[in-house]
Amino acid sequence: MLKTYYFWIGFLFSVVFVTVILFFFGDVDEVFDAVSNVKIPFLFLAILMYFISLWLRGERWKFLLMPIIGKPKKNLLAVVTVGYMANNLLPMRMGEIFRSFYLSMREKISVMSCIGTVLLERVGDVLILCLILFLLGVFGFLLGNDNLVDLFSNIPGGVKTFALAVAMPFVVLLVLLIFVIHNIDTGERILLKITFFLAKKHQKYLVDLYRTFSRGLLVVRDPAVFLKLLLTSVPVWLAEIGVGLLVAEGFGLSDYFTSRVDMFIGIICFTAISNLAGILPSTSGGWGPYDFFGAITLHGFGLDPSIAASFALTVHVVLWLPPTIIGIIILWFDKTSISELITKSRNFRLQLKR
Numbered sequence: 001m002l003k004t005y006y007f008w009i010g011f012l013f014s015v016v017f018v019t020v021i022l023f024f025f026g027d028v029d030e031v032f033d034a035v036s037n038v039k040i041p042f043l044f045l046a047i048l049m050y051f052i053s054l055w056l057r058g059e060r061w062k063f064l065l066m067p068i069i070g071k072p073k074k075n076l077l078a079v080v081t082v083g084y085m086a087n088n089l090l091p092m093r094m095g096e097i098f099r100s101f102y103l104s105m106r107e108k109i110s111v112m113s114c115i116g117t118v119l120l121e122r123v124g125d126v127l128i129l130c131l132i133l134f135l136l137g138v139f140g141f142l143l144g145n146d147n148l149v150d151l152f153s154n155i156p157g158g159v160k161t162f163a164l165a166v167a168m169p170f171v172v173l174l175v176l177l178i179f180v181i182h183n184i185d186t187g188e189r190i191l192l193k194i195t196f197f198l199a200k201k202h203q204k205y206l207v208d209l210y211r212t213f214s215r216g217l218l219v220v221r222d223p224a225v226f227l228k229l230l231l232t233s234v235p236v237w238l239a240e241i242g243v244g245l246l247v248a249e250g251f252g253l254s255d256y257f258t259s260r261v262d263m264f265i266g267i268i269c270f271t272a273i274s275n276l277a278g279i280l281p282s283t284s285g286g287w288g289p290y291d292f293f294g295a296i297t298l299h300g301f302g303l304d305p306s307i308a309a310s311f312a313l314t315v316h317v318v319l320w321l322p323p324t325i326i327g328i329i330i331l332w333f334d335k336t337s338i339s340e341l342i343t344k345s346r347n348f349r350l351q352l353k354r
Contacts, residue, residue, distance in 0.1 A: 018288050025295055025309035034251070034310035042250030043314075046243045047322045053239035054080050054323065057121070060232040064117040069109045078330050079103045083118075085327025088285040088320050090342065096122075101341055124233040129272045132237065136269060241271045247315050256303050266301040273297045274312065285320050 025031065058076035065072060083099025090098065100114035179187065191210055195203050244267040248254070257263040274294030278286045294312035299305050331338055 016288070018291065021291050021295055021309045021313070025299075025305040030306040031310045031313070034307055035314055037251075038247075038314060039250040039252075042246050043318060046246035046250070046315075046318045049239055049242045049246055050319060050322065051077075051081075053236055053243065054084065056232075056236045056239055060124075060229070060236060061117065061121060063228065063232060064120060065114075068113050068117070069107055072103075072107055074106055076103075078334075079106065081323050082327045082330055084323040085331075086341075088324045088327075091284045094342075098341055102336065105336070120229070124229045125237075126276070127230060128233040128237055129276050132268060132272045133276075136265065136272075139265075237271070240275075241268055243318060244271050244315055247311065247318060251307070251311055251314070253303070253307075253311065256307065257301070262301070266298060266303075269301070270294050270297050270312070270315075274315075285316075287316070291316055 021031075055077050058080045061080065062072055062076050065076075079099055079102055082102050083095045085095070086098035087093055087095030089095075096118045097111075097115060100111050100118060103109070103114050104111045188207060188210060191206060192203060195206055198206075245264065248263060248267055253266075254260055254263050257266060274290045274297065277289040277293035291309070291312040294315070295305070295308040298308035298311060303311075328338070331341075
């Protein structure tokens with residue numbers, strides 16, 4: 001695991017981003033001093049809100065699994081929490097495979113089908129986050145919100161460029177998704193043609209990933225079902241925005257914004273951009289990119305760099321620590337071996353790479 005290029009690239013990214021946050025966003029002492037002044041009750045409320053978000057993710061996943069296994073026998077919140085625990089502790093987002101194996105052990109279903117639905121969840125998340133940013137860009141352009149206008153003015157081309165930049169991934173993903181859903185075999189042939197220069201084993205790896213992904217896509221062939229996926233993703237991200245707002249109250253961030261509306265907009269941007277930054281390579285738990293881009297976003301709204309960095313790191317701890325601890329406890333009570341699940345997840349990745 002430690003010898004993989006992806007691990008070391010991710011580790012390097014995390015080190016660089018965290019170093020920039022701690023040493024270039026103000027003095028390290030200032031960052032930790034700001035964290036020490038947070039009102040603790042708001043952090044507990046933020047943790048509660050995050051578990052509401054995880055419950056909503058479980059309900060969304062249940063909806064995706066229904067055509068495959070019917071109604072799950074057990075609550076999916078525990079499985080989702082264990083998956084996030086694994087993502088927080090293991091590199092290369094192995095938590096997605098980890099929770100698929102855990103669900104297959106609890107429900108006796110195909111691991112491949114589970115992974116397909118998990119990938120579909122991730123597509124829904126990216127689409128909603130891009131849509132949120134696009135709507136914020138339109139909002140800033142039409143209503144002339146000062147903070148958004150100032151933020152976008154620092155981007156070459158201004159708000160139009162920003163709106164186009166976030167709309168393009170949304171449109172491309174949506175078109176690609178619709179095409180793959182209705183042309184799975186054609187998509188496989190196209191993938192083989194455009195990767196003709198790769199070795200056979202690498203082509204097989206890509207095709208196997210594509211097949212895994214397409215199994216989950218079959219769930220949303222019906223446009224109404226796909227629309228429901230997007231709609232059920234909205235409350236998930238509203239809850240995560242709620243986490244940011246509660247931590248912001250703990251920091252007293254409203255004092256740094258001209259109004260609570262501006263703070264609300266700032267936290268929405270923070271949530272969307274920091275989570276989209278998770279696409280970049282990083283070590284387990286997404287440390288580095290999440291915090292850096294989140295802090296940069298809030299600094300763009302006029303926050304002091306040390307306050308922005310302290311806030312980003314605190315939100316990340318709220319998202320990282322509780323599900324990690326609870327996930328370990330769940331596996332302990334369930335008498336499930338963590339090492340066994342890790343081994344199965346690792347072997348599954350190796351099988352795809354052969």
